[in-house]
Amino acid sequence: TKKREKTFVAGLSMGGRCTWKLALAMPDTFAGIAVICGRTETYNFDTVKNMPIWMFHGALDDTVDFKNVNLILEKLHKHEHSYYKVTAFPSAMHNIWHTVYDRPEVYDWLLSQSLTNNNAEK
Numbered sequence: 001t002k003k004r005e006k007t008f009v010a011g012l013s014m015g016g017r018c019t020w021k022l023a024l025a026m027p028d029t030f031a032g033i034a035v036i037c038g039r040t041e042t043y044n045f046d047t048v049k050n051m052p053i054w055m056f057h058g059a060l061d062d063t064v065d066f067k068n069v070n071l072i073l074e075k076l077h078k079h080e081h082s083y084y085k086v087t088a089f090p091s092a093m094h095n096i097w098h099t100v101y102d103r104p105e106v107y108d109w110l111l112s113q114s115l116t117n118n119n120a121e122k
Contacts, residue, residue, distance in 0.1 A: 011035065012100075032109075033054070038055075049081055054084070
């Protein structure tokens, strides 16, 4: 069967955690992921080494601590991940999804990703 070039996953809070789980379990499925206030307990990012990742988090989040983002960034860097970025909202708490989903650049960024580009030699 032919794979779709532009399948993405995005989620917020517990859905962000599911976004990580799906991406890590099915790395050849997604062209990119957007994680909003999502945590993960799995820090072996080898399977998503070439998957573009954009994380969003409120620095004052009291539901999913921002320390988790720092740990994720450390691990992605250690695993020489190809492309990831984080947008932090310095004065925001957990409920940033409206702010993120209202930004057209999020959709533009997702649509600019493709499986072919992820698997190309870097």
